Amino acid sequence: MDDRRIPEATVARLPRYLQVLLDAAEAGTTTLSSEDLATAAGLTSAKVRKDLSFLGSHGTRGVGYRVPQLADEISVALGLTVDRPLVIVGIGNLGRALASYDGFNRRGFRVVGLLDADPAKVGTEVAGLDVESVEHLETIVAERGVGLAVIATPAPHAQSLADRLVAAGIGALLNFAPTHLVVPDPVALRTVDLSTELQILSFYEQGVTGMDAAAG
Amino acid sequence: MDDRRIPEATVARLPRYLQVLLDAAEAGTTTLSSEDLATAAGLTSAKVRKDLSFLGSHGTRGVGYRVPQLADEISVALGLTVDRPLVIVGIGNLGRALASYDGFNRRGFRVVGLLDADPAKVGTEVAGLDVESVEHLETIVAERGVGLAVIATPAPHAQSLADRLVAAGIGALLNFAPTHLVVPDPVALRTVDLSTELQILSFYEQGVTGMDAAAG
Numbered sequence: 001m002d003d004r005r006i007p008e009a010t011v012a013r014l015p016r017y018l019q020v021l022l023d024a025a026e027a028g029t030t031t032l033s034s035e036d037l038a039t040a041a042g043l044t045s046a047k048v049r050k051d052l053s054f055l056g057s058h059g060t061r062g063v064g065y066r067v068p069q070l071a072d073e074i075s076v077a078l079g080l081t082v083d084r085p086l087v088i089v090g091i092g093n094l095g096r097a098l099a100s101y102d103g104f105n106r107r108g109f110r111v112v113g114l115l116d117a118d119p120a121k122v123g124t125e126v127a128g129l130d131v132e133s134v135e136h137l138e139t140i141v142a143e144r145g146v147g148l149a150v151i152a153t154p155a156p157h158a159q160s161l162a163d164r165l166v167a168a169g170i171g172a173l174l175n176f177a178p179t180h181l182v183v184p185d186p187v188a189l190r191t192v193d194l195s196t197e198l199q200i201l202s203f204y205e206q207g208v209t210g211m212d213a214a215a216g
Numbered sequence: 217m218d219d220r221r222i223p224e225a226t227v228a229r230l231p232r233y234l235q236v237l238l239d240a241a242e243a244g245t246t247t248l249s250s251e252d253l254a255t256a257a258g259l260t261s262a263k264v265r266k267d268l269s270f271l272g273s274h275g276t277r278g279v280g281y282r283v284p285q286l287a288d289e290i291s292v293a294l295g296l297t298v299d300r301p302l303v304i305v306g307i308g309n310l311g312r313a314l315a316s317y318d319g320f321n322r323r324g325f326r327v328v329g330l331l332d333a334d335p336a337k338v339g340t341e342v343a344g345l346d347v348e349s350v351e352h353l354e355t356i357v358a359e360r361g362v363g364l365a366v367i368a369t370p371a372p373h374a375q376s377l378a379d380r381l382v383a384a385g386i387g388a389l390l391n392f393a394p395t396h397l398v399v400p401d402p403v404a405l406r407t408v409d410l411s412t413e414l415q416i417l418s419f420y421e422q423g424v425t426g427m428d429a430a431a432g
Contacts, residue, residue, distance in 0.1 A: 012416055040396070108418075171421040180256070194390075198323075199231040200406060201364060201406055205295065
């Protein structure tokens with residue numbers, strides 16, 4: 001990548017392109033045009049070409065993009081070619097679901113710790129791992145080289161856990177607790193609030209707007 | 217609302233304002249300035265005033281916004297003041313977590329059906345409801361007035377289920393399957409792809425960009 005300032009919206013679309021490319025590779029397809037990519041990803045081909053130009057990929061006229069090469073380029077850009085150990089904090093229903101989620105173990109992400117504050121849960125096995133006490137959070141992060149953490153605790157515990165994770169050296173947090181977290185720069189934070197998603201859908205379901213409501 | 221064309225980004229922030237207002241109401245606070253709202257929501261006060269102006273709410277100089285009134289206005293705008301029955305399709309780990317998720321039963325959303333294709337799961341109880349066969353999807357949607365559906369199945373089944381849900385009269389879909397779904401206008405669709413969220417975080421964790429990475 002020559003220009004490392006990839007726009008935020010482009011970054012958010014890279015995983016989608018990667019999925020399309022990996023599906024194509026599995027089907028034995030070796031090249032894809034920007035139109036092919038656009039159709040599969042639900043975008044315009046102009047958008048696809050613009051996005052990929054940020055990676056330095058321009059395709060070849062009349063041929064398109066070479067599938068394995070472009071998949072590699074996107075994987076490198078996303079940091080998926082190195083091992084990414086992560087911990088999940090909060091092993092309630094959602095934490096258990098996340099621990100068992102196939103998608104987390106693909107693409108180089110590896111769940112290396114499941115932490116909970118409840119003594120009744122510590123020591124039980126979830127998705128092949130023993131749940132550990134959140135008291136050992138700092139040691140676990142340091143010893144296992146953890147850079148990513150997923151918070152799936154109730155809202156009141158989320159900020160103090162985020163603070164501890166950041167102090168322990170975490171670089172990125174994925175927050176499922178329905179609360180607004182504050183983390184210092186340059187720690188990356190994304191919040192997935194399921195109730196918020198439903199409320200947004202509820203707005204569009206009412207048909208109170210004439211806009212395109214498809215935000216998928 | 218005078219102007220019903222509320223921008224998509226504003227709609228996406230309304231649930232956050234509502235949460236702040238409900239927290240304030242619970243704490244006995246009766247008015248909030250745009251600065252108070254901005255701080256609590258992690259936004260600028262100019263953004264808050266602009267967003268709320270789309271609802272026709274302008275606050276009062278020196279007083280601010282009246283908490284219960286603004287909460288009501290946002291609730292009405294989001295369609296949360298009427299009962300919103302929803303079904304969850306796919307009762308694996310994620311579906312179970314969603315069925316038990318408190319946030320779904322707040323704000324007027326009510327889980328009225330849990331559907332799965334696996335005969336071993338049908339008839340078992342999850343979060344106080346009996347799992348039902350997905351064969352009865354059309355009947356359940358029609359008889360229980362279901363307008364919203366959550367898809368938590370493996371990717372290969374998601375599109376055909378989405379088609380059936382849309383044909384049955386669903387107005388909005390929240391998709392957790394890691395695949396790109398296509399639904400006809402005006403059905404609303406939002407996709408929450410947990411693996412995509414992690415890949416986006418992975419990008420920012422590498423520090424390959426100088427941009428503000430906090431997208432929460």
